[in-house]
Amino acid sequence: MNRRTFIGTSIAASLAAAAKPSWAADTAHYLDPGPAGVAHSIDRIGLQLYTVRAAMKTDFEGTIAKVAATGYKEVEFAGVFDPKGGYFGRSPKEVRAILDKNSLAAPSCHAGYDVVEKRWPEALEAAQIVGHSYIICPWIDEKQRVEPDGWKRAAELFNKAGEASKKNWHPIRLPQSLFRIRPAESLGGKLPYDYLLDETDPKLVTMELDLCWISVAGRTP
Numbered sequence: 067m068n069r070r071t072f073i074g075t076s077i078a079a080s081l082a083a084a085a086k087p088s089w090a091a092d093t094a095h096y097l098d099p100g101p102a103g104v105a106h107s108i109d110r111i112g113l114q115l116y117t118v119r120a121a122m123k124t125d126f127e128g129t130i131a132k133v134a135a136t137g138y139k140e141v142e143f144a145g146v147f148d149p150k151g152g153y154f155g156r157s158p159k160e161v162r163a164i165l166d167k168n169s170l171a172a173p174s175c176h177a178g179y180d181v182v183e184k185r186w187p188e189a190l191e192a193a194q195i196v197g198h199s200y201i202i203c204p205w206i207d208e209k210q211r212v213e214p215d216g217w218k219r220a221a222e223l224f225n226k227a228g229e230a231s232k233k234n235w236h237p238i239r240l241p242q243s244l245f246r247i248r249p250a251e252s253l254g255g256k257l258p259y260d261y262l263l264d265e266t267d268p269k270l271v272t273m274e275l276d277l278c279w280i281s282v283a284g285r286t287p
Contacts, residue, residue: 112140112173119144126154127164134168141165143196144176144204158195165197174200174239179207179220182227190231200239201231202274212252221265228270239272247283 113133115122121129133141143153153161165172175198181189182203193201203224210216246259253261263273277287 110139110171111137112142113138114142114144116144116176122154126156130164130170131168134170138170140171140173142174142176142202143172158192162196172196172198174198174202176202176204179203179205179223183223186227186230200272202239211250211258214252217250217253217258217261218265221262224262224266224271228267232270239274247280247285 113136115129115133118129118133121132130141156164161172175193175196177189182201189201206216206220210220213219246262247257249255250258250261259273262271275287280287
């Protein structure tokens with residue numbers, strides 16, 4: 067199964083499992099049963115903490131506690147990750163303690179392009195402490211996107227970061243944002259998302275599909 071097929075069937079299976087009423091027959095496995103016929107399902111629902119970013123700034127620990135009390139089992143940190151300072155000035159160890167206290171896991175986080183480019187070893191170390199399995203780079207500077215070799219340099223950086231993270235088992239993940247699913251002049255009209263799929267090593271770099279932004283761009287999952 068290639069990367070595009072995997073992404074499509076994974077999303078379809080997840081949507082089917084999430085939308086299925088409790089009394090309905092298990093039909094998710096019909097979408098892509100796999101060699102063992104194992105059904106796809108979601109048993110741990112997570113929250114992107116960007117959703118509550120304002121509350122996080124004023125009451126970090128209290129917000130985490132409320133998220134857990136709501137019933138979420140996992141969280142994804144976004145926009146404030148710093149390899150040394152952790153989140154909102156709290157060290158990775160402090161963040162991990164707060165998560166453990168609330169029985170939450172944080173399998174992923176967002177980190178800026180500059181972190182991937184200049185502070186990757188520190189980011190991997192912090193991720194190991196907090197418990198992240200994926201570090202997501204959600205943004206590429208607009209100036210770089212229009213440069214003739216901008217996307218090429220990005221793909222090379224992501225492959226390099228993925229190679230460096232292999233021993234830590236922290237692959238870099240690229241989420242699909244609006245700018246990645248619109249044709250780029252710098253790529254001769256090709257979609258940046260397709261370009262990154264072609265130019266990054268699937269063993270080192272994984273891709274994340276954002277259902278909201280792909281719909282905003284007039285496309286379908």
